[in-house]
Amino acid sequence: MAEQHQNIVWKYADSDMAAGSAEVIRTLHDHGYEAYWVGGCVRDEYMGRQVSDMDITTSALPEVTCSIFPRVIPTGIKHGTVTVLVNGQSFEVTTYRIESGYEDHRRPAQVVFVSEVEEDLRRRDFTMNAMALGIGGSWVDPYDGRRDIDLRIIRCVGDATVRFREDALRMIRCIRFASIFGFSIAKDTWKGILAVRDTLPWIAIERIRAELDKMMAGPDPLRGLGLLKKSGLYTRMKIPFPYAMKDPVIINAIPAMDSSHLDIRWAMLILGFDIPGSEAEKLLREWTFSNQRKAMISGLLSFQEAWFSGERGNDIEADRLLWIQLVLKHGAKTAESWLCMHEAVNTTGKQHIDQNSLVQARRWLEEMPVQSLKDLTLTGNEILQALNRRGGPWMGKVLQQLLFQTAAGLFPNERDRLIEEAKQVIEHEEE
Incomplete structure (x- = not known):
């Protein structure tokens, strides 16, 4: 049975979210039904962790919940779940239920609605998630979830x-x-x-x-x-x-990489497993990473492979020009992520690249006057007009050469100078 305490004040949930969910619970009470906060929000509040969402369980059947609230989305009404919209917030409200017949080890073949919250909690995965909390602060914790959290x-x-x-x-x-x-x-x-x-x-x-x-x-x-x-x-x-932990240095550095950079952590893991770029791209696709995330991770892997493909440090100018080529090919964002990755590795006391080299590479990145074609003061159409030529494959080659030479600081990013350089490139090509 429910254990009574004083009224609950949510310390780790957004105040508007807590107020909105409390309104849903009170409304269900006013119509004669039981309702509790349940699952992760109850667990996280007890643990002192930030509450990200607030789910509600109730004795009201889903059709009844739909009739009580003016704005409801029947997200999973067949299995007892509807989404109630209140003051710009959304809350999943699920009828007490038991489940059976998990034929595919994932989804229940049969759902039966029940009248007791304790029966609903019996179907849940772990004791810390099988707890419900009433609006007045009453706990329903039949499997000692709080004790297990404490332990x-x-x-x-x-x-x-x-x-x-x-x-x-x-x-x-x-x-x-x-x-x-x-x-x-x-x-x-x-x-x-x-x-x-x-x-x-x-x-x-x-x-x-x-x-x-x-x-x-x-x-x-x-x-x-x-x-x-x-x-x-x-x-x-x-x-x-x-x-297959083949490079423990970079894998052990994963926690040192800020957790907000999830895809850099994944790249570090793949590098630590020593998976070649071509295999990694296939794996990322099979593992259903989005195209954007796949491009980010693959770009980091390619950047790493290209940088370590030859001897570094014997010729500083050659290293600088290679760095600029890589930045232009993979993008400044990938270069910045690559630097962050190796800076994280270095904080562990181990390193693949010494700190002075990273500082130097970061300075090269910051000093690049242009980092992409859109930064040039000259467009392809302007080149066509200045050279009185038709477009063709040559245009892409000319623009890339101008971009590299400008990024490397070999001449200024000035329109007239770029036109002169473009003419020289064409003349050289035609010789």
Whole structure:
């Protein structure tokens, strides 16, 4: 039964979000139904972590919820979930339910609505997520989730093998939570992962990648990577995770890279696994990374390969010109990310590139007068008019040469000078 406390004041949730969700709960109460905050928001508030969203569970059937609120989106009404819109905020409101028949180790074949919140909490994955909190501060915590949080333990609700067979993604979530929170995994829960891990191929790669994104953006991704390896889950995925730590220096530096730069962390991981650029691009595609993220990560890998393809440091001017070529080819943003990556490596006391070389490369980047074609004071059309020529493949070559020479500071970024240089390039080509 619910345990009574004083009225709750949310300390770690946005005040407008807390007020909006409380309004939803009060409205359900006013119509004679039970309603509680549930799941991650309750867990994070108890742990003192920032609350990102606030889900609500209720005894009201989904059709009833739809009739009570003027603005509702039936997002998952078949399974009891609707999205209630209040004061510009959206809240998922789900009817108490039990589930059965997980034929694909992911989605329940049958959902039955129930009248008791404790029955709803019984279907949830881990004890820390199987808690509900009432508007008056009452706790519903039948599986001692608060105790497990205090003990820093992740424990399944009931039989771990049953929970993981219901939804195989829960095994990855378990490791993600252990990595982010720094919690240990209860012995029976760990045994459950080992017993059921062969069901993981049922889970779509994009769902696993989304969990790993959260893990990689967390405070200790190395712990999560270690648990993936120890559990053997990395080999059971539909597209196996290529775990092979060949460069521990760069992998161990991942936590030193600011967590906001998620794709740089992924690039560091792939570099640490020593996966060639061509294979990495295929892997990123199979792992459903977006085109933008794939381009960012692949660009960093290509930048790294090109920079280390020959001896550096014997000829400073040759190094500077190579650096400028790479910046123009891959973009200033990629160059900046590459510098940040190696600066993070150096903070660990290990290094692939000495700090003075990084400082020098950053100065070269900052001193480049142009970094892309749009920075030139001369356009392709202006070249055509000045040279009285028709367009063709030659134009791209001329523009790239002008861009490189200007970026390298060989002549100023002035329109008349660029036209003269373009004429000389054409004359040289025609000789």
